[in-house]
Amino acid sequence: MSTVTPISLAIDGIASYLPVAVIIVMAFLFIVANLVMTSIIGPKADGAVKGLAYESGMDPIGSARKRFNVRFYILAMTFLVFDVEIIFLYPWAVTYTKLEPGSAESALFLGRILFFIATSIIAYVYAWKKGVFRWD
Amino acid sequence: MPLTTSFTATPGQVQIVFSIITIVVLLHVFLGACAYSIMLERKLSAWMQDRVGPNRVGPKGLFQPLADGLKFLLKEDYTPAGVDKTLFTLAPGLIMLPAMIGFVIVPFTGAIDITGLIQWMGISEKNTTYMVSVLGADLNIGVVYLVAVASLGVFGVTLGGWSSNNKWSFLGGLRGGAQMISYEIPMGLALLAVILVAGSLRPDAIIGGQLAGAWNIVQLPVAAVIFYACMLAESNRAPFDLAECESELVGGYHTEYSSMRFALFFLAEYFHMITGAAFFTMLFLGGWSVNPFGGWDLPASGEWWMGLIQFVVFAFKMFLLIAFAMAIRWTLPRFRFDQLMRLAWEGMIPASLFVMLVTSVFLFLGWQDWMWAGSLGMIAVIFLALPIMPRQSDPNHRVKLIGSRFSPADEDFDATSVAESTVG
Numbered sequence: 001m002s003t004v005t006p007i008s009l010a011i012d013g014i015a016s017y018l019p020v021a022v023i024i025v026m027a028f029l030f031i032v033a034n035l036v037m038t039s040i041i042g043p044k045a046d047g048a049v050k051g052l053a054y055e056s057g058m059d060p061i062g063s064a065r066k067r068f069n070v071r072f073y074i075l076a077m078t079f080l081v082f083d084v085e086i087i088f089l090y091p092w093a094v095t096y097t098k099l100e101p102g103s104a105e106s107a108l109f110l111g112r113i114l115f116f117i118a119t120s121i122i123a124y125v126y127a128w129k130k131g132v133f134r135w136d
Numbered sequence: 137m138p139l140t141t142s143f144t145a146t147p148g149q150v151q152i153v154f155s156i157i158t159i160v161v162l163l164h165v166f167l168g169a170c171a172y173s174i175m176l177e178r179k180l181s182a183w184m185q186d187r188v189g190p191n192r193v194g195p196k197g198l199f200q201p202l203a204d205g206l207k208f209l210l211k212e213d214y215t216p217a218g219v220d221k222t223l224f225t226l227a228p229g230l231i232m233l234p235a236m237i238g239f240v241i242v243p244f245t246g247a248i249d250i251t252g253l254i255q256w257m258g259i260s261e262k263n264t265t266y267m268v269s270v271l272g273a274d275l276n277i278g279v280v281y282l283v284a285v286a287s288l289g290v291f292g293v294t295l296g297g298w299s300s301n302n303k304w305s306f307l308g309g310l311r312g313g314a315q316m317i318s319y320e321i322p323m324g325l326a327l328l329a330v331i332l333v334a335g336s337l338r339p340d341a342i343i344g345g346q347l348a349g350a351w352n353i354v355q356l357p358v359a360a361v362i363f364y365a366c367m368l369a370e371s372n373r374a375p376f377d378l379a380e381c382e383s384e385l386v387g388g389y390h391t392e393y394s395s396m397r398f399a400l401f402f403l404a405e406y407f408h409m410i411t412g413a414a415f416f417t418m419l420f421l422g423g424w425s426v427n428p429f430g431g432w433d434l435p436a437s438g439e440w441w442m443g444l445i446q447f448v449v450f451a452f453k454m455f456l457l458i459a460f461a462m463a464i465r466w467t468l469p470r471f472r473f474d475q476l477m478r479l480a481w482e483g484m485i486p487a488s489l490f491v492m493l494v495t496s497v498f499l500f501l502g503w504q505d506w507m508w509a510g511s512l513g514m515i516a517v518i519f520l521a522l523p524i525m526p527r528q529s530d531p532n533h534r535v536k537l538i539g540s541r542f543s544p545a546d547e548d549f550d551a552t553s554v555a556e557s558t559v560g
Contacts, residue, residue: 015148019155019240019273020281026163027236031229031400038396039213051217053302054391063218064306065298072314075477079317082485086324089492090280090337093328097335101502110500117493124485133481135474 071135078127085120089113150254151268159240159272166239170406171201177462184466211395216301219392223299228393228400231292235407238285240272242414243340245424245446249438267438269340270447278339279327282415283320286370289408290316293372293379296401297389308388311473312379316370318480323366325488326359329495330419333507343423349430351422355507358514359491360420362484364457367416369480371408374465378473413457417450421457424449490514 053060092113099106127133175190175197182189191197215224247267254266275281290313297309330352334342346352353360369376380388387393390401417423424446427433434446471479494510503510536545 015152016274016276018152019159020237020275022156023159023163023237023240023272024233026159027233028229030167030236031232034209034396034400035213035225035228038209038211041209042212042395044212048217050214053216053218053300054386055303056386060218060302064301064303068306068310072310075314076317078481079321082321083317083324086321086328089328090331093331093496094335094337096496097332097499101500106500110496113496114493117489121489128482133478135477 071132074127074132078124078132081120081123085117088116150250150257150266151274154250154268154270155272155274158270162239162244162272163236166236166407166410167403169410170403171205173406173410173458174204174402175201176459177465180459180462181466184463205399208396208399213395213397216392218301220299220301223295224392225397227292227296227299228397228404229292230295231289231404232400232407234285234288234292235404235411238282238411239414241275241278241282241339242411242418243269243271243343243423244414244450245270245443246434246436247340247438248440248443265438270443271339274340275338277337279331279337279342279415279419282411283324283327286408286411286415287316287320289370289404292401292404293389296393297379300389300392302392304386304391305389308379308385308391311385312372312389315372315376315378315476315480318477319366319369319376319484322362322480322484322488323370325485325492326356326363326366327419328492329356329359329488332492332495332499333504339418343418343425346422347425347433347436351420351425351428353420354428356420356491356495356511357508358487358511359495360416362488362491363420364416365484367412368461368464369476371405371412373405373409373461375468375470376476377465377470378476381470383470409458409461410454413454413461414450416457417453421453487514487518490518 053064055061092109096106096109096113099109178200179189179197181187189197190200193199193203215221247269249265250268251266273281293312293316294309297305297307297312300306300309330342331337333352333355334345336342336345342352349355365376368374372379378384378388380390382388385391390398393401422428425433426449434442434449436442491511491514494514495507498504498507498510536543538545
C-alpha cells in the first residue's frame with residue numbers, strides 16, 4: 001500500500017464540470033431565496049414622489065437613457081481585440097512550455113506568437129495615436 | 137473490513153461526492169466570511185481613523201453582521217417607477233451569481249489520502265494509494281474558468297446602472313463597465329506569465345510548481361503587482377471604485393436599489409474580494425507553501441491533519457491579502473476617471489505585455505531560474521524609457537471664466553463655447 005505512487009482520483013472530461021453545475025444551482029437558489037424572502041417580509045408602501053429617480057432631492061430632469069460618450073464604444077472595441085488575442089495565447093502558453101527550450105520547434109512557436117502579438121501591438125499603437133485612451 | 141453490499145461506486149464518483157461536500161461547506165464558510173469581512177472592514181477603518189467601530193451588537197460587536205443581514209431582510213424591496221423592471225430585478229443576481237461560483241476551482245489544501253475509505257468501500261485495487269483533491273471542481277482549464285466567470289460580473293454592474301433610469305446609476309454603470317473590461321486585459325496577460333512559468337492551466341499544477349520551486353511572486357514580481365491591482369479594479373475596490381464613488385455618483389450603479397437587492401451588490405463585492413484573494417494566493421503566493429524560495433516545504437503526505445495545516449496556511453495568506461486591500465482602501469485616495477483609464481491602457485497593458493514577452497523569451501533561452509532578474513531588468517528599462525515617452529498635454533483643462541482669479545478670461549471671451557468643447 002505504501003510503496004506505490006499514489007493515484008489521484010481526479011476525473012477528466014465533462015463529468016468534472018458536475019460540481020460547477022451544483023454550485024450554480026446553489027448560488028441561484030441563494031439569490032432567489034433572498035429576493036423572495038425580503039419581498040415577503042419587508043413592508044410595502046408606494047407613492048408618486050417615492051417612485052421618482054433620486055437626483056439629490058430635485059425633481060429628475062428628463063430620462064437617464066440618453067446618448068453617451070462614444071469613447072465607451074471605442075474602448076469596448078479595442079478591448080475585444082485584446083481579449084480575443086489573450087484567449088488565443090492560453091493554449092499557446094501551455095503547449096509552448098512543453099517544448100524543449102532552444103529547440104527549432106520552440107523557436108518557431110515563439111516566432112509565430114511574436115508575430116501575432118506584433119499585429120495587435122500595431123493596432124494598439126494606432127489606437128493610442130488616435131487618442132482612444134485619452135479621457136480628458 | 138470491506139463493505140460487502142451491491143454498492144458499486146468508482147473512485148471517480150468518490151471524488152465527485154467529496155467535491156460536492158467541499159462546495160457545500162466552502163460556500164457557507166465564504167458567505168459567513170463575506171459578512172464578517174464587512175465587519176472586519178468597518179473595524180479596520182475605525183482603527184485606522186482612531187474610532188471604535190461597531191461595538192454594540194453582541195460581545196464586542198460580533199453580531200453586527202447578523203443584525204445587518206436581518207435588517208436588509210426586513211427592509212422594503214422597492215422598485216422605483218421609471219426602471220426597467222426585468223433588468224432591475226435581474227441585475228443583482230447577475231452580479232452575485234458569477235461572484236459565487238468562481239471559487240470552486242481553487243484547491244485550499246493538498247490532496248488527502250483516503251485509501252482507508254476506498255478499501256472500506258471494497259473498490260480498491262491492491263497496492264494503490266488513493267488521493268482525493270479537496271476542491272470543488274477539478275477542471276483542467278481551472279484558471280481560465282475563474283477568469284471567465286469573474287469577468288461576467290460586468291453585466292450586473294452595467295445592467296444595474298442602465299435599468300435604474302437614474303443618472304448617477306447610469307454613469308456608475310458605464311464607468312464600471314469600462315473599468316472592468318479595461319483591467320481584464322492586464323489581468324489576463326499577468327496570468328499568462330504565470331501559466332508560462334507553471335506550464336499548466338490546472339490549479340494544482342500551478343501550486344505544485346511553487347511548492348517545488350520559488351513562489352511566483354518571487355519569480356514574477358511585476359506580474360504579481362499588476363495582478364493585485366487588477367484584482368482590486370475587477371472587484372470595484374478603492375482606489376478603483378469609480379463605479380460607486382459616493383463623492384461623485386451618490387451610490388453609483390446601486391443608487392436606486394434597496395433591501396436585499398442592494399445587499400446582493402454589497403455581498404458580491406466582498407465575495408469577489410475573497411475569491412480574488414484565494415486566486416492570488418494560488419497563483420503568486422504558492423498556495424499552502426511556507427517557503428518562498430523553494431527547498432523544504434510542507435510535505436504532501438496526505439494525512440488529514442496535514443491538510444488542515446495547509447488549509448490554515450492558505451486561509452492566513454488570504455486574510456492578509458484581504459486586510460491589505462482594506463488598508464489600501466482607507467489609505468489611498470480615489471483615482472480620477474481619466475487617470476484610471478490611462479493607468480490601465482497606457483501603463484498596465486504595455487507593462488504586462490512586456491512581462492509576458494520577457495517570460496516567454498526567458499523560457500526559450502532556458503533561463504527559468506532567472507525570471508526575477510528579467511522582471512527587475514524590465515523595471516529598469518521602464519524607468520529609463522519614461523523620460524523619452526511622448527508626453528500628453530496637461531489633462532486638466534482650465535475653463536476660462538470672466539472674473540476668475542485662477543484662469544481669467546478677456547471681456548469678449550465666449551465661455552460657453554470653450555465649456556462645450558472641453559466637456560468630456
